[in-house]
Amino acid sequence: MKIFQAVILCGGYGKRLGKITLDTPKPLIKVRNLTIIEYIVKNLSRFGINEILLLCHYKHNLFRKKFHNKIYYGVKIKCIKEKYLMGSSGALYNAKNDLEKNFLLCNGDTFFDINISDLIFEFFKKKKLAQIALKRSISKKRYDTFGLKKEGNIIEDINKKYNLINSGIYILSKKIIPYLKKFGSLEKKVFKKLIKEKKIFGKEYKNEFLDMGTYSSLKKLPKFLDKIFLKPCLFLDRDGVINKDTGYVFKQKNFIWRKNIFEFIKKYNDKNYYVIIITNQSGIGRGYYTEKDLFKLHVWMCQKIRSKGGNIDSIYFAPYFKNSKFLKYRKGKKMRKPDTGMIDKSKKDFEIDIKKSILIGDNVIDKNTAINSGIKYKILQFDSELI
Numbered sequence: 001m002k003i004f005q006a007v008i009l010c011g012g013y014g015k016r017l018g019k020i021t022l023d024t025p026k027p028l029i030k031v032r033n034l035t036i037i038e039y040i041v042k043n044l045s046r047f048g049i050n051e052i053l054l055l056c057h058y059k060h061n062l063f064r065k066k067f068h069n070k071i072y073y074g075v076k077i078k079c080i081k082e083k084y085l086m087g088s089s090g091a092l093y094n095a096k097n098d099l100e101k102n103f104l105l106c107n108g109d110t111f112f113d114i115n116i117s118d119l120i121f122e123f124f125k126k127k128k129l130a131q132i133a134l135k136r137s138i139s140k141k142r143y144d145t146f147g148l149k150k151e152g153n154i155i156e157d158i159n160k161k162y163n164l165i166n167s168g169i170y171i172l173s174k175k176i177i178p179y180l181k182k183f184g185s186l187e188k189k190v191f192k193k194l195i196k197e198k199k200i201f202g203k204e205y206k207n208e209f210l211d212m213g214t215y216s217s218l219k220k221l222p223k224f225l226d227k228i229f230l231k232p233c234l235f236l237d238r239d240g241v242i243n244k245d246t247g248y249v250f251k252q253k254n255f256i257w258r259k260n261i262f263e264f265i266k267k268y269n270d271k272n273y274y275v276i277i278i279t280n281q282s283g284i285g286r287g288y289y290t291e292k293d294l295f296k297l298h299v300w301m302c303q304k305i306r307s308k309g310g311n312i313d314s315i316y317f318a319p320y321f322k323n324s325k326f327l328k329y330r331k332g333k334k335m336r337k338p339d340t341g342m343i344d345k346s347k348k349d350f351e352i353d354i355k356k357s358i359l360i361g362d363n364v365i366d367k368n369t370a371i372n373s374g375i376k377y378k379i380l381q382f383d384s385e386l387i
Contacts, residue, residue, distance in 0.1 A: 001124045001307040003171065005100040006049045008040060010108040011057035011082050011091055016214050025059050026212065027108035028066070031221050036212060037063075037108060038072060039225060044104070045073040046313050047116040048306055053098055054108070055091040057082040086182065089189045093180040100174065107168035109212045113228040114169070114205045115269040121309030122203050123171035130176060130194060132202040133169040135209045144187040146202060154195055154202040164202070167209055207272065232356035234268040235343065235370075238279035238315075240362035241380050242301070248283040250293045252300055258380075266310035274350055277315040278342040278359075278369070285321025285329035294319075314349065316342035338368035343375070 014021035020029065027037045034042075041052060052075050056063040060081045068079040080095045092105070102123070104116070114133055123131035132154065134146060143165035147155045166187060181189040194200035210224045211217055239245040244256040268275055283289055294317065302312045318341065320332035335341035346352065359370040360378050370377035 001120070002048070002303060003100075003102050003104055003120050004049060005051045005053070006044050006104040006106065007053045007055060007092070007095065007099070008037065008106055008108045009088055009091055009168075010037070010054050010063060011060075011085055012109070013058050013085070014109070014213070017218065018215070020215070020218070025056075025062060028059075028062055029212075029218070031225060035066075036221075037067070039229075040106065040108065040111065041072050041075055041077070043111075043113075044106075044116070045075050047120075047311055048302065049104065050075055051100075052077045053095055054079045055082065055095055056080065057085050057091075084183075087184045087189075088186040089181045090183040092186070093177070093182050096174075096177050096180070099177075102171065102173050105170045105172050110168040111208075111210050111212070111224070111228070112167040112169050112205070113208045113272065114167075115266070115272075115309070115311060116169070117306045117311040118266070118270065118309045119169065119203065120171055120306070122201065124307075126201045128199045128201055129173045129179070130191070130200040131171040132200065133167045134164040134202045134204045135167045136204060136206070137163055137165045137209075144191075148202055148204065153198055154191075154200050164204055167205070168211075230351045230353050231272055231274050232353045232358070233274040233276055233346070233350070234265075235346075235357065235359040235375065236265075236275065236277050237337075237359075237361040237363075237366050238277050241360055242277065245362070248286075248288050250283065250289040250297055252297065255297065255301070262305060262308035262310055265305055265312070266308065269309075269311050273357075274313045274352060275311060276313050276346050276350070278337065278346070279315070279317045280337050280365075281317040281319050282321040282336075284317075284319035285324035285326065287325060291319060314346065316345055318342060337365050338372055340369065340373045343369070343373045 010027045014026035028035045054063050054067060054077060056079050064079045067077040070077055082091055082094055086094055112133055119131060119133050146164045149155060179190050179193060191200060208228050212221055236242060239249060242261055243249060246254060249255055265275055281294060284291055298315050305312055318332055318335040320329050320336055322330055324330050354374060357375050358378060359375045360380055362380050367377050
């Protein structure tokens with residue numbers, strides 16, 4: 001239940017934006033010193049995506065110059081050129097040899113601020129060819145609309161009775177390739193058939209959505225980005241909160257999950273919080289295990305949480321021990337809780353609304369860390385309190 005690849009549709013001309021896109025493709029428009037694509041990549045990187053394909057046509061050389069075979073936010077990017085404008089179905093068909101078994105597909109000019117791990121979870125639960133994130137909207141003029149049956153099947157809105165629009169975020173199986181057309185759109189050429197065969201599912205999300213396809217919506221983009229990237233954060237201690245504290249845990253076989261922790265983390269993901277782990281790991285400084293050992297454990301831990309529909313945005317750890325035989329592990333006192341070094345670093349990496357954030361721990365050190373950082377503190381006493 002892993003998805004590491006995302007595919008972004010970037011081939012369009014953006015004609016509705018007039019002069020703005022004469023020299024600059026829509027996804028390369030800059031807002032607050034970053035291109036729209038960079039914001040999308042930054043967000044996708046939070047959910048374990050480590051490879052992105054940009055499907056380009058209009059001024060493809062500009063995409064290639066900036067992104068091809070480069071790494072942004074830990075994500076390697078590859079540009080694939082469409083010789084002709086092929087539509088979303090054709091662009092995907094053109095990239096078929098580079099697709100992984102399962103992948104995320106999204107538009108390069110829309111932003112939907114959802115818990116992507118939940119969409120991936122729904123995809124693997126349904127075991128079909130496609131899962132779409134849907135958004136309720138009053139306006140239906142520019143969008144393909146759908147209705148949902150109780151079991152989650154997507155039905156096409158032929159009579160315009162529904163107002164669930166396609167948000168432009170999908171999880172797809174590579175098995176969709178035989179359904180693809182070399183030219184045309186996924187919605188009009190492919191999804192109709194998948195709907196009839198009940199091989200496509202959808203889920204409605206109520207999160208913030210913006211389509212940057214018109215001048216009026218583009219004007220809203222700076223405030224929209226400010227709003228969606230500034231989030232409260234759920235800070236979690238690790239040992240005693242995520243897993244039972246049995247002492248210097250660094251191996252999977254010794255990692256015992258706390259009861260209900262998956263549901264608890266996902267609840268805050270769905271409420272649009274960042275979820276960040278801050279953990280003292282003096283076992284590294286003491287020589288009991290290495291940073292590599294810890295990294296391996298944390299990769300496994302995050303993948304397990306994502307497989308349940310939750311997400312960890314980042315993990316900060318303090319490996320320091322004042323009497324370490326390794327000089328580099330003696331100097332980081334300010335990083336260790338109850339000092340605020342790990343939280344200070346997270347504030348540089350993420351736009352965190354500290355006033356609305358929460359720190360959950362299991363001892364007085366965590367409480368003092370929260371007090372020192374000006375964050376609300378909750379102590380974890382019983383597993384039943386997690387829900």
